[in-house]
Amino acid sequence: MKRKLTGLLAFCCLTMNTVMSNAFADKISDFQNSWQGKTLQAQRQLDVYSPMVDNNIPGTHNTYNSEAYTSCNFSVGCRYLDPQQKYNIHDQLRMGARFIEIDVHWTTKMEGIFSYPKRLLMCHGFCSLNDKYFTEGLSEVKSWLNSADSHNQVIILYVEDHMDGRHQDAYNQINSYLGNWIYRSEGCKSIPDTLTKADVIAAGKKVLVWGDGGCRNNSNWKNMAFTGLGNIGRIWEDRTTIGTIGNIITGGSDDYITASDVTDYFKQGANIVNLDDMVTDDGRLEAGIWSWDNSEPNNWNGDQDCALQWGNGRWDDQSCDNIYAFACRDARSGDWQVTSNVGVWSQGQNECQNLGADFHFEVPTNSLDNERLKSAKETRNFSNVWLNHDDRMNEGDWQVKGKSTQSIQQNNPVNQRILNGKLTLNAGDSLTTQNRILIMQHDGNLVLYRFSNGVIREPLWATGTNWSNHHKAIFQSDGNLVVYNNFNNPVWASHTHSAGRELVLQSDGNLVIYDNAGQAVWASNTQN
Structure with missing residues (x-):
């Protein structure tokens, strides 16, 4: 019983x-x-062409320290007993966190009754023998990056460095899970003030890694991770018991970020606002909405394709043939002005140019600029002004100054052509076109995937060599495409030695090896 x-x-x-x-x-x-979720998503697209230093970026503080991982039992011991988040990392990204923070420690891990090696773990304050591996967090990030939710999205991954110099290990793990998505720093530098999310997306990437502690000696790490946020500001809270005790000892205050705080911070020009206990129903995510008014845009009667800011500073979609003044911005000073003349939406650029050559028909892309426009509008005693924001071309694809916020052109080539002897793919390396990505995976398999809109889709072809790590693929000078294991023994080959001259990842999706006469001598047969 x-x-x-x-x-x-x-x-x-x-x-x-x-x-x-x-x-x-x-x-x-x-x-x-919901309307709230869709509007926040629209705001994440609205600012895609603006420098990230001007973006409003919701995030989570100590993203990994979640009650989703809290436990205290015989199988995993005790861990994360003072959590700061409700949801796991993957779900925080789904809710809209675009800045995530992981404290990575080189510390002891219990892997068996008599096994206590040091590993890279995610831990807060005092590390537990049973805290989760760094790779477990990276796996959740990878899962989200490979989902449709991540389309045209960019995240900042902050690695708080307690790694005792194990930067090569950290690099290997990040590269293994996220390597295809990393926008690399290419040296010891902070995130540039001019960098936009569109720049990152156009490069076929989605992740900026920020590692604190300054420039590191490890060349792989310093060429991947940014050493600072630059002029991107960050505000965070700490709701843990440890944080409360620390604040009492230092005489500081344990301020919680409320919904009204979120609204005010963004209005004042804050960039990153990191929340503890990010949830969907406490009003703090909704408080980050500053653009569209409630239940807008609604395309009433199917004839509302142009945006305006109305009296309360929020936005409405209206018929482009209505008559209003225009929102103009000085490209040099950043100041907002409103025209004294009124007209239909399409007259906006001409009317703004009448204010001076540096003035252009614009739309605010953050809460601070929206407030500045509201003040400029009130100075002119206007209630409503046109914004340079419309979905006339495609319903729901709201353009910013004539550029789509949903279809951002990537810089990936239509095809890739590589001569023999010129290609080596180590574990984690890839070859990318606009519709395919060839990855030398860390499990040893060389796999060709369908690729679109920055998302890796289904696998189309593979070498079937997924039984060990540290494999590499080489298109050799003799024309043979070969996968080698970590003992440098061949485990798969195209058998095109003495024949293969050029490896082509074609625009039709086929991976083909051609000889000197331009005849195909091997193919993956993955066209279209």
Whole structure:
């Protein structure tokens, strides 16, 4: 009877955990599909062409320190007993966190009763022997990056460095999981003031890594990670017991970031606002909305394709043939002015140019600029002004100054052509075109995937060599494409030695080796 009761209790607990997990997931899906979720998504697209130093970026503080990982039992011991988040890393990204923070420590990990090696772990304050591996957090980030949610999105991954110099290990792990998505620093530098999310997306990337502690000696790490945020500002809170005790000892205050704080911070020009306990229903995410007014845009009667700012500073979509003044911005000073003349939406640029050659028809892309425009509008005693924001070309694709915020042209080539002897793909390296990505995976498999809009889709072809790590693929000078294992023994080959001259990842999606006469001698047969 005791065994049956124990089993029943375990089953009930497992069922309850599953139900709660599904309920949490459903709440996030509901939020994403709500007006609030869709408007926040629109704001993340609105600022894609503006320097990130001007963006409003919601994030989470100590992203990994979540009650989703809290436990204290025989199998995993005790860990994350003073959590700062409710949801796991993947779900925080789904809610809209675009700055995530992971404290990485080189510390002891219990891997067995008699096994206590040092590993890179995610831990807060005092590390536990059972804290999660850094790779477990990276795996969740990877899962989100490979989802449709990450389309045209850019995140900053902050690695708080407690790694005791193990930067090569950290580089290997990040490169293994996220390497295809990393926008690299190319040396010891902060994030440039001029960098836009569009620049990152156009390069086929989605992640900026910021590693604190300054420039490091490891060349791989310093060429991947930025050493600072530059002029991107950051505000965070600390709701942990440890944080409270620390504030008492130092005489500081343990300020919580409220919904009104979020609104005010963004109005005042804050960039990153890091929340503890990010959830969908406490009003703080919604407080980050500064653009569209409630239930807008709604395309009433199917004839509302142009945006205006109305009296309260929020936005409405209206017929482009209505008559209003225009929002203009000085390209040199950044100052906003409103025209004295009024007209239909399409007259905006001409009317702004009448104010001077440096004035252009514009749309605010952050809360501070929206407030500045509101003040300029009130100075002119106008209630409503046109914004250079429209979806006339495609319903729902709201353009910024004539550029799409949903279809950002990537710089990936239409095809890749490589002569023999000129290609080596180590573990984590890839070859990318606009519709395919060839990856030498860390499991040893060389895989060709369908690729579109920055998202890796389904696998189309593979060498089937996924039984060990540290493999590499070489298109050799003899024309043979070969995968070698970590003992430098060949484990797969195209058998095109003495014939292959050029490897081409074609625009039709086919990977082909051609001979000197331009005849195909091997192909993956993955066209279209």
